[in-house]
Amino acid sequence: MTHFEVRQYDAAGRLGELTVPRAGVTVQTPTILPVVNPHVQTVAPATLESEFGAEILITNSYILHGSEDLREPVLERGLHDLLDFSGAIMTDSGSFQLAEYGDIDVTTEEILEFQHDIGSDIGTPVDIPTPPDVDRERATEELATTQERLARAAEVDTGEMLVTAPVQGATYPDLRERAAEHAAATGLDVFPLGAVVPLMNEYRYADLVDVVAACKRGLGEVGPVHLFGAGHPMMFALAAALGCDLFDSAAYALYARDDRYLTVRGTELLDELSQFPCHCPVCTEHTPADLEAMADDRREELLARHNLHVTYGEIRTVRQAIRSGNLLELVDSRARGHPTMLDGYRALLDHAEQLERTDPVSKDAFFYTSAEAARRPEVRRHHERLARLPVEGDDVLLTEGSSSNQYDESWGVLPPFGPYPRELADTYPLTAETPDRTDRAAHEAAATGVARLVDLHPDVSFTLLHDDWPVTALDRVPDRVRVRDLHANE
């Protein structure tokens, strides 16, 4: 696929460029597509472009298709002129309405042709958004229908318009993975992960992570991945670390209508704020009391603008974190905003092996900032590479202290990684910054590394000099290792 190129990875997160030929633009990813309602524009698309730097937005072709007042104008003038937006425009197909109301009156072929006729740059077939937790039979049947429609979509002549291949399968990881493999094989261009909104609305971030991870396993590294309906900035870092490239936000406008104020840590209610914890123009020029006193539509617009500033700000933060190689530190810090986000982060680390495949071998720094960091892909990779590191002597010291020439060989030990040859001390991730008051998780992970090295060399005699490890860590060290505490009297 030549229209999407990945420039840089961090974990499974990626900085990419999506070339949208029909719009003649290249979109930097990860990015957010503001949802624009053709009838009600809280913030005009031209403003999204000029003030917020929007390179792409999404609108609903099904609404336009069925609209008495907009159908003819959009066919005549085209979507870009109608919305007054020169970037890329993606269109949804009515699948959402199908899920809400049970029936819509267009076929995949009709709606794709309509999207093409109105000048959409990225079109969407009518898939079946199967909600979470339905029985397996229903999920399987609906997936078969979606797959049949994707096959038909791939046959429609849509010129230069890119076409999406949504991935469904409810909350069954194996169905999601199979659906993703099928979607990737269609040769279509963009891969929305569908029907995840209920998971996000219910704060089921761990389930969301498992669904996304399954989809990513099936997709491999093909094309850009769109987490459909993900518009809250608190979850961008987490989703990006899994390899999601596109998000879309109706939240900025919907939340503003209900006086809800987005932050990267969650959502606040305007009437509960006495200060604005934000540096955007809205929040520096106004107080919450100012907004409370305004007319409804003015307050709604200003809140929508704040919500957009936070949203785009977090997108830039995520991009910079991938560039700097500290996306997982960002996820770690965002996970502290809500217990369910922490569940999401912990679920993410269950997939460390998957993240490790694209994680760069070397980065600037590894900051150990939580017990969760002991489960990061770098720790796992270090344990795997122990198999490739030679042990020369018969009697080997593994120590958190200084070397000793009483042994044939002396390795360092650094929690959470465990044992390492001294000559690697200045290489990533062993240059990690760890707190002096480290935790049990780091010691246990280090002990797992020790156990792995010891098991790899059954004929070598090992001594471990540790710095006050807890029993739970020492229990992981094989019995044949001589174990001493650095500070014990000998």
Ligand SMILES: [Zn+2]
């Ligand atoms: Zn603000």
